[in-house]
Amino acid sequence: MRKYLSLALLASIAFACSPKEKVETEVDYTQMSDEERLEVAKKMAHETIMVDGHVDLPYRMKVGGFTLQREILDVSVRTPDGNFDFPRSKEGGLDAPFMSIYIPAGLQQTPGSSKALADSLILMTERLAETFPEKFAMAYSPADIEKNFAEGKVSLPMGMENGSALEDDISNVEYFHGRGIRYITLTHGKANLIGDSSYDTVRLYNGLSEYGEQVVTEMNRVGIMVDVSHVSDETFKDALAITKVPAIASHSSVRAFTPGFERNMNDELIQALAKNGGVMMINFGGTFIDSAYAAGADKVREHFVNYLAENNLSRRDSAAQAYIAEYTAANNPFPTVQRVADHIDYVKNLVGIDYVGLGSDFDGVGDSLPTGLKDVSMYPNLIAELLKRGYSQEEIEKICYKNVFRVWQAVEDYAASQS
Incomplete structure (x- = not known):
């Protein structure tokens, strides 16, 4: 002892x-000991800037009834559900969660609706910072995050999940940069005007469209990071071939652990992103990190549908929630924080520590999160696991913020050189 x-x-x-x-x-x-290592991890989490590449709070606020007149979902205090709020963010040492301005693919069928939703979610995020200025602050650059960190505030940088909000107007790239968007995920669940999606069986372009090529070039020019999460393998390769600056994968995991799941990145793509100088930010969702859990989740989900119907219950009923928790634990136990560390290990061993970060997908992957990483208060558990595996403090800092800051600064510097 x-x-x-x-x-x-x-x-x-x-x-x-x-x-x-x-x-x-x-x-x-x-x-x-594990106990002492966790104490060190907590201290490290609070003394190191921590950036998370993808937190789906804005859409959760929309679903929860957030309006510009009043806050029905108040994340300035501890909330009974969801994965993010200010108290838990401070407990876990999270300083800069990228607010996902998520645009459902279905809106693409109605011209103008994707852009309108993006504007609405941006306003919600800004209103959060305006309403609780002692707790939250907007952030448009690494320097903003450093300033907010020194003041004890949680920064709210923004990334737009699904380039469909650009509609068919290239000038919207610069417009959304002006609105504070600092990365754009080129596609989401369906192919859009920009390119093909990993989730879509239809391949309209076999990569980027001609318009998509223009979008990537314009993102470089104005200073928006190119996000290659969600895109098909060919779209990924096309984007890296065109971009003049490093790219990010804001919330993707390693395909070697989930064979056949194109949404994750295979070795070739991980190596290409590293060669590009980019950073891969690991998604914590259970179906992203463990193929056995993903397969089991489908069977468990089917069982719940039948159970709820047979017992005339909804998922919100306390009896249903208790049954779901018990049945899931017995029939498809969640992955653990160790599995997330396995993904980080894999990237580090394949291409090096300079190309990996955190992109949890909190508030975006439902109840599939691994044991030990159920919400934003639990990042120290991951740091402790990495320390147990021999990671140094410098390596932890690279994962937490230095790698993504390097990419972000390179994008800003290139944009400044074009003006």
């Missing part, structure tokens, strides 16, 4: 030292 306590003390000293002194004070976190 004395050995472990001494290591924990050394870790505390290392956090307080200058970067040069940190090199001189090496700590073997693998030799700590």
Whole structure:
């Protein structure tokens, strides 16, 4: 025990030292007890900027009844459901969740509706920062996040999930940059005017469309990161061939753990993104990280549909929720935080630590989240697992923010050189 306590003390000293002194004070976190390693992880989470590439709060606010007149869903306080709110964000050390401006693919059938929803969700996000300025602040650059972090505020950078909101007007790329959007996920569940989707069996272009090529070029020009999550493999390759700056995958995981699931990235794509200088931000959703869980989830879902119908219950009924929790635990146990660490390990071992980050998909993947990572308060559990596996503090910092900051700054610098 004395050995472990001494290591924990050394870790505390290392956090307080200058970067040069940190090199001189090496700590073997693998030799700590689990309890002490978790305490170190909590301290690291709170003293390091943490960026999450994808949190679906804006659409959750819309579904929860958020209006511009009053906040029915108040995430400035602890909420009984969902994965994100201010208290839990502070507990977990999350400083900059990218707010997903999510545009359902179905809206593509009605011209103008995708852009209208994007504007509405942006306004909701801005209203959150305006209503609780002591807790939240908008962020449009890495420098904004650093400033907000120093002030103890949770930053709200924004990324648009589904380029369909651009409609068929290339000038909307610059328009949404002006509205604060700092990445655009080119497609979502269906092919759109930009390109093909990994979820869609229809391949309209076998990659990017001609318009999609213009969109990527224009995103480079104005300073919006190109997000290749959700796109088909060919769209992914086309986007990387055109972009002049590093790209991101804001919430994708490793296909080696989910064979046949094109939504995740295979080795070739991971290597291509690394060669591009980009960053892959790991999705925490159970179906993204574990193929066995994904297969079991389909069977469990079918059972619940029948059970609820036979017993005249809805999923919101307490009796149904208790049954669902018990049945799921017995028949399709959730993956654990260790599985998320496996994905990070895989990327690190394949291409290096400089190309991996966090893209949880909190508030976007329902109840499939792994044990130990059920909401934003639990990031220290992941950090502790990485420390247990021998990750250094510098590597943790790269995963938490330095890698995505590098990409984001490169995109900003290129855009500035074009003006």
